[in-house]
Amino acid sequence: MRHALLLATALTLVGNCRPAVAEAPFDFARAPGQLPKTVVPSAYTIDIVTDMTKLALTGHESIAVVAAGAGGSITLNQAGLKLVRATIDGVAATITQDDKAETATLRLRHPIADGPHTLVIDYRGPIPATPNGIYYDDYRSRSGARKRMLVTQFEVADARRMFPGWDEPAFKATFRLGVTLPKDYVPVGNMPVVSTTPAGANAKRVVFAATPRMSTYLLALVAGDMSALHGTGGGIPINAYAPTGEQANGAYALHAATEILPFYNEYFGVPYPLPKLDLVAIPGNYEAGAMENWGDITFIDNALLFDAKTSGPRTRETIYLDVAHEMAHQWSGDLVTMGWWDNIWLNEGFATWMETKATDHFNPTWQMWPRAHADRELAMAVDALPTTHPIQQTIADVSAANAAFDLISYQKGEQVIRMVEDWLGPDVFRDGMRVYMKAHAYGNTTSADLWAALSQVSHKDVAPVATSFTEQPGIPLVSVARSCTGGATTLTLSQSRFTIHDPDPKPLTWQIPVTVGGPGVVTQTVLLTTAPVTLHFAGCGAALKANLGEAGYYRTHYDDASLSALKGAFPTLSATDRVNLLGDQFALFETGTSPLAAYLDIAATLSDGKDQSVAVWQDTIAHLQRLDVLMRGSPSRPTFRAFARSLLAPQFARLGWEPRAGESFLDTLLRPTLIAALGRLDDPAVVMEAQHRFSAYLKDASSLPPSLLDPVMLLVGMHADDATTKILEHRLRSAPDTEEKIRYFTALAGSRDPARIANTVRLAYSGVIPNGRVVQAIGLVATDSDNPDAVWAAVLPNQAPIRARLAPGPQTQLLPAASRSTTNPAVARALLADPASSASSGAKIEAAKASDAIAGDIVLRDRTQPAISAWLAVQRNGRG
Incomplete structure (x- = not known):
């Protein structure tokens, strides 16, 4: 199942965040169930x-x-x-x-x-x-x-x-x-x-x-x-x-x-x-x-x-x-099915990895693997928090099973499969999958059955490496330190646990396949376990990057000398490695290991417009928008937005408003992303042009290319007056399909006006939005309106009519969706105090996750605002 609603990023309670007992192959008699x-x-x-x-x-x-x-x-x-x-x-x-x-x-x-x-x-x-x-x-x-x-x-x-x-999945017939x-x-x-x-x-x-039999x-x-x-x-x-x-x-x-x-x-x-x-x-x-x-x-x-x-x-x-x-x-899940929901990742993580592999195979110009970085960041954003859980977790009942369809099962599962494939080699991994499918066709398995098949073919003991990532929670942090002696570089790798806003993280270790290389350097791969590992490279000036190709599921922290070399070589790195470096540097700021300036200094180099990688720009835009949200209420927010717009402006100048004949699919994909981002950052020229194009569209629908419909409607909705709001609402009500309904609802969800925000929340559960999309729609208003507390205030007293439209899974996600975007501790307390947040095991999981994320964002906001103000002051004084 592919969830449209990734608010289902449920996390088990803190008590379950422990390494699991080593799993056995599937045995029907011992399979969990009720x-x-x-x-x-x-x-x-x-x-x-x-x-x-x-x-x-x-x-x-x-x-x-x-x-x-x-x-x-x-x-x-x-x-x-x-x-x-x-x-x-x-x-x-x-x-x-x-x-x-x-x-x-x-x-x-x-x-x-x-x-x-x-x-x-x-x-x-x-x-x-x-x-x-x-x-x-x-x-x-x-x-x-x-x-x-x-x-x-x-x-x-x-x-x-x-x-x-x-x-229950083990009872096949x-x-x-x-x-x-x-x-x-x-x-x-x-x-x-x-x-x-x-x-x-x-x-x-x-x-x-x-x-x-199924x-x-x-x-x-x-x-x-x-x-x-x-x-x-x-x-x-x-x-x-x-x-x-x-x-x-x-x-x-x-x-x-x-x-x-x-x-x-x-x-x-x-x-x-x-x-x-x-x-x-x-x-x-x-x-x-x-x-x-x-x-x-x-x-x-x-x-x-x-x-x-x-x-x-x-x-x-x-x-x-x-x-x-x-x-x-149809193969992984249907022909061969996990024995119980504790192994749902065997279905979903594998299918998420395979969707990228197949799409990349048939669309090689789409840069699917560099852009899979976005999935990695989504998974790591929740896997670093105190309420994370192992990929393989204890599932006690159906409510908890519904909550297991989350970023850990899907996106972390995808990244771990990718890492194991990269370590074994794609042909060996494929041959192991063939053995696994033939051995267990029309039956059930556990993860142990997969590791056994891969070990059989690869002649490596796969389980200790794989289970260190699937049977315990969290993210490894690989630290890289370099020294130069006798004209050669010595690189020392060590590991610890990467966490965000975790006051008492349990120390964990992994068996990590680490690949190190760089421009003009012979690549080396090593299995990093508990003891530090030393690698040697000729010369002293080379930029040496860990997680080359970003196939590994870990963060990397470089010492000053290593990071300085990578900054100097940044334009010569592959798109995958550029986006990996940017993502890790931002994450190191989130955890307090590295100053925000280290990330912003690298990101600022993109202002020359030479980097055209969609993966790099998607990641950069995501981080700029994250920082912009954290700057709510800061007097420096307008100055930060001006900086962010200046960073995006050269790419937008390259692409322009109009799609060009023969342009790449990626340019067609990046243009609306840039327009939407610039509009959210209050670029007056972009907003004005969107409004102009909307007026023309109302007279002649063919005047607006399909690729521009979403960003134009979004920006018009953000700045809509009463008359424009009525037009958008009418189009929402008469939209003939889900794509257009989402388009017009998204436009309305961006309004900054409190009265319109409340009206949009009412629309979400009025019957205009299909029942299966109600929670997703409410979460969208909380995210896009820049006023999540107004959304919480509109949802809390109206739970009864909203819940009447919801299936069991979304019941547990409603209040977390309405609250997740706040940085108001009172909302987090109200979330946990609401009886709905303890109505089932799944509800407890979702509420704990949302509360934990809110607490982390409050801390991060308080660090972000002075850090950005200080960095912007340095830029004004002429550095960089």
Whole structure:
């Protein structure tokens, strides 16, 4: 699953931040979970009848099970269902439901004999609007007609909302699904339809072929007024479904899928095992960015559909990445599945790494690996805090499992996989993945199974290196010190733990593959463990950089001599190494190890406009915006903004407002980023030009290139008067798809006016924004309005109507999203005191993370403001 909402950067409680006990290979009997393993399903036959008017379903299922020591009862999952009757081998069972535990227990008078049995259950349940389980999605077609779609979203544990079953990943089984639907609905499931028969005047019964053995959360059903484009990849039919009338916009995603599938077939060494692959666009009401249902991948519409008239370059890139991510899951996650949610990183970290690898392979000019630096920074920003957690963490229940879909599982997981691949070599790593896939196909694993496969192929003991990063929290800090003796350089490497705002960090050590090199220098790689390591290089003047190529997951701190040499050689370093140096220097300021001036001095050299790397500029803009937020309330903020604008101005002068024929994709991507950044920094000329272009756009939509729609709307919204606000709000309400809704809501979210901020928060939960995007929208207002306390004030008394629209995962994220951008300690205290912040384990995790981050930002603000004022004073006095 690819989350559109990275507010799900949940962190476990401080008590769980400890190295895990060395993990064993997967063993079903010992796999974590909440259900007893005395009864195990092998095959489900499920038949549901939907009433899309009354929004209810009735179900009948037959489950082949095997019992071993079950006694007289069977416990399985259900949530929100009413079990009407149940039999075991034809004998009626007594039903007891525990709705809080989301279980049902079936009891017989006599013990259940060991061996195979057949369990039959009749039940009924709702089809709600909240986007989890089986739910309905109401939307308007582009012609304005009201439409209704039936959708499922079962990860983490919501299959139990459509049928009773063993809703934990270790309980794999086959599924034969039948469903009665309105006769005009087009059904899409994991497998092809094998029969369609009338079921009354206005309904039909559809039966899908049986699935391979898989986990419950991968079962899927989507039905509605859909049409498809068709293609083929690796000999497999691939179809891109969208609401009828929008199917042509699926062409780009279909193209991506048709070239990716044979690439994955070859990489994994196991051919895609299903008879078809469908990509399905869900209009609006969809919580995940995308979901890897086996053979039936679902996407929120703006993650699958590209409209050349209105879609920007970021949408093009996002679609390719999302398709690559979810298709990687068809092997890593679907064919081979983690045994429990403590290893969700095996799914998500790997797929995040693979999406970059595949996108880079087919789009080599996009500079995907240098730009993967952004993922590294996102992960490290939370991994340095006291409330971080290991990649592999203890997951006690479903609420905690939902919270585990975070930056540690995705982005840190991606970076650790990248590091291990770089250490072993890409061919060796690939061969290990092939062994892993073949050995565990249709089964479950732990991380230990992956390390064993990689060790088998590489003839290296992979586990000690890998587990030092996956079974304990935090980030290594590699310190580099140099000396010159006899015309040669001696470089000494040592390690410690990198932390931010942690009053009592637990000392940890890692086994770190460290690569050192530089311009004109022979590269050396060493495994740094507890003892310092010494390397020797010819000559004394060379710039020597650790983490060459940024494949390692660690920060680097250079002594003065090493940093001075790197500053002098900065323009000659690769884009990856330039952005790595910038990122580490900024982080060293955050932790108090290095002065802010060390970062700003390097960043200031970019003002000559010679560096055209998108990776460098994306990182620089992100840090400038971070500093700008920390400067709220400082009298030096306008002067800092002037400096920041001067840094960006040469690149904007190079690119200009108008896209040029034949320009690179990266220039097309950088231009709107620069415009938005300059506008946020109150560049009067840029804001005025955006307003001028908006006026022209209202008269002639073709006057504004698609790549400029987002930044122009953003800047207009930031400075909107009442009349312009009404125009933007009208366009939000009438937007035909999620991409345009997000565009206009983002414009409104940037307003600095308190009354408009409150109105935009109300819009977020008024029904204008789909339920699956409500929390994301509120978090956006808190981030972009420059007044997060006004957002908190608007959300806190209105929790009831907001929460009525939320699925369980976003319930835990609402208050953290509304508070995260503040530097007001009173808000942090109110967050922790609110009963919603202790309502579940997931809520506690999210609230602790947000409170910790706020506390860190308060400290950092108090250091940043005088540091910037002092640095700016030096610049005014003529240095640099």
